[in-house]
Amino acid sequence: MWTIFHRWASPPYFYRQSTRLLPWLSAICALLIIAGLIGGLILAPSDYQQGESYRIIYIHVPSAWMSLFIYMVMASSGAIALIWRIKLAEVMLVASAPIGASFTLLALLTGVLWGKPMWGAWWVWDARLTSELLLLFLYLGIIALYNAIDDKRRAASAIAVLALVGVVNIPIIHYSVQWWSTLHQGPTVTKFGAPSIYIGMLIPLLLMALGFMLFYAISVLLRARTELLAREAASRWVREMLEEA
């Protein structure tokens, strides 16, 4: 187990293995997303209350899940980077930040689009919307801090600290906002009718969630590979690989 971990932490090995992995990941991801879209947009029945416009959840919910998941990935790779000084964990952290911010923005925008027909307003200070907005600010802060520090290894350690501080705050922010909005709002917010969701709607949603997960894996691998090449441009394995190609 540890040997696998150590091997993947070495940049040349990671680079070569990810070259082999990427086509497979892309194919599976495309299949999942196509299946999820067909299932969600065509096969799934329309909702008895929300009509057709509920179908935006097939984008909205997976991206909201991803926005939190990616933050967790960033915090754990930040911890790994700070404790064991593994370069690859730093690279993963740096590569994840813009993707996470994009998913957060996507979740917010789709939420806004869905809110207009459902709640009658583009923006409602609902607990989830607000905490998602604060999450976006956390992401933007991390990106801004990374760009402000010139020495990129130092910058990676700095955002690792910030990501860990943020991860302690996320539950506090979440509960504070939930408490705040439930006491101040109330009747304008209609949540998804029943907690149990019809199986024909659920399967496409899960397919989309898996597809988004793979999409994240692909894009983070691509970004991490570029970042690695840029960082290690002077090292031997990069030169050897270029000569082979």
Next chain:
Amino acid sequence: MASLSLTASFMQLLQRDLLLALRRRSELVSPLVFFVLVISLFTLGSGASATTLGMIAPGIFWVAALLAVLLGLEGIFRADFSDGSLEQLLLSGMPLSVLVLAKVTAHWLVTGLPLLLLAPLLSLMLRMHNDVVWVLMATLLLGTPVLSLVGAIGVALTVGLRQGGVLLAVLVLPLYAPILIFATQAVGFAADGLPVTAHLAILGACLAAALTLAPFAISAALRVGIN
């Protein structure tokens, strides 16, 4: 150097920082003036009718307090960083988290505490009820140290950077949101005559968590920032 005990070094650093702060009195006063200014501007901008003020007074008060704390934050490490004494602290062999806690305590005593003392006066301007003022002061007492502690993490991360100010605000303000929510809600509840123990307990829990965890994050951030 090694003969100094932990408490002694904590007290010495605290004394030194307080002394330095008292020698630069005008720097102490500016955040307070800013605080009063922001509150007056909010009141001017939203119309000073008693009903409006009653609704938004806790929010105004706390947002102004956040901004005033934010404005004074950079002072925690900036001067010590530029004259090199921060590096000496890192090299001193004492646990950095204790030293950092001393610096944050000194900072709170000169920025957070004056806000607390100004609160009764300003609450008169905002037409708050007497009982509410006590709750407001309790939230300030529990909340502003958290602001200083969490803010110090941001300052430690940005200490060597050119564009510190705006970046600091972007990093730190989202982390302040929970404190703002709990504190303003406590004041709002008190104004409606509802019990506020739960809110104060949560603020106290935030303070306990920040007091124990933040010094480690601050010292980790300082170590990253200064090689």
